[in-house]
Every structure is written in structure tokens, then in C-alpha cells.
Amino acid sequence: MITHYHFNEIDSTNTQAKVFANNAFSNKTSINTGVVFTAETQTKGRGRGTHHWYSSPRDGLYYSLLIPAPMGYDKLQTLTQKIGKLTINVIHDISGILPTLEWPNDIIMNDKKLGGILIESVGGSNQNAPRYVIIGIGINLNHTQFPDDLTVTSISIRQITQSRYNSGTFITTLTKEIMTCLFEAYEGLLPPKKIQQIIF
Secondary structure (H helix, E strand, O other), X not given: OOEEXXXXXXXXXXXXXXXXXXXXXXXXXOOOOOEEEEEEEEOOOEOOXXXXXXXXXXXXXXXXXXXEOOOOHHHHHHHHHHHHHHHHHHHHHHHOOOOEEEOXXXXXXXXXXXXXXXXXXXXXXXXXXXXXXXXXXXXXXXXXXXXXXXXXXXXXXXXXXXXXXXXXXXXXXXXXXXXXXXXXXXXOOOOHHHHOOOOO
């Protein structure tokens, strides 16, 4: 069973996932399946590089999935593309809109940013592959407005469809789709029939 940690407020779901992985190193334990981290809001949400991810309370999807890494560092770029396409399909299936993926990690709709993906590796710096990979996904779900400096560049699914969305639907669907998509690369993880039974 995949573990899910949900927070009312947190600095960053990716940061929390990294702390969790580093604690596993310190305690000499292994993480053999996926661990999901989500939050109602982030105080220090992160984008690519030094970019900040605007995380107003209960308006967005703030999500990270920590998984054992089956690939080398050279494959992480391909993973970003794969997760991007998968996320776009999930958004389309749930909301009916079809955004595009702008390299390397922005999800775009109507020429504005709808979401973003931040994939980070943990451990294994002296090896050919990391120990773990963190897949961070942020989606603007229910925002009705943005700060003045983001109004021109950002958009939410609610602004496009005039409908409100349950973040839990995205959490469950994204997790199932990611684990199913990458299952063959993860020896020792849940089999597909068990993945389909995941309940948050």
C-alpha cells in the first residue's frame, strides 16, 4: 500500500519528500514503494531553479511522489517528459481541457501557466543512479484570481471551465497512472492489480 502524508501547511511537498528520504538514509532503512506528500498550501513552494510556486490555500494541487529510482541520471530528462504527458492526459480526462507541455516542465493553457513539474533525485551521488526520485507536480485547480504579478502569466482550470475540482481526484488518479506507467521499471513495487486498489 502506498503511504500518503497530507499537510494543512508545509514549506514544500518536494522538500518534505527529500527530508523523508534522507531520514531513511540516516536510519539505514529502505523505501520500497511510493510515498505521496500533499498539502493544502505551501509556504515555500518550489519551481525549477529559483522559481517560487504560488500556493494559495485549498486552491491548487501541491503534490510529490517519492519513489525508488530505477533509472540512471541520464534518464531523468526522459522521465520529466513522460510525467508531463501523463499529467496533461489526467487533466484532460478530469476536466475536459487539453493543455500543452512546454519544455522543460511547464503545463500551458491559453498561453498561460496552468501547472509545473519538478523532478529531483536523492542520494547516489557517487553512483550511476540516484537512490530515489521525487516527482513534484503543481496544478492550478480552483484559483479565481492570482497576485497582480502572476495574473498575466497564470491560469487555473476553474477559470477556464467555471467548475470547481476536488484535489483528491487528481491525487488518486495521478498516483495510479504514474505507478502503472512506470511499474515495469520498479522491481518489488505493487503489482498492477494492487495499484488499482489504492485508496486515499
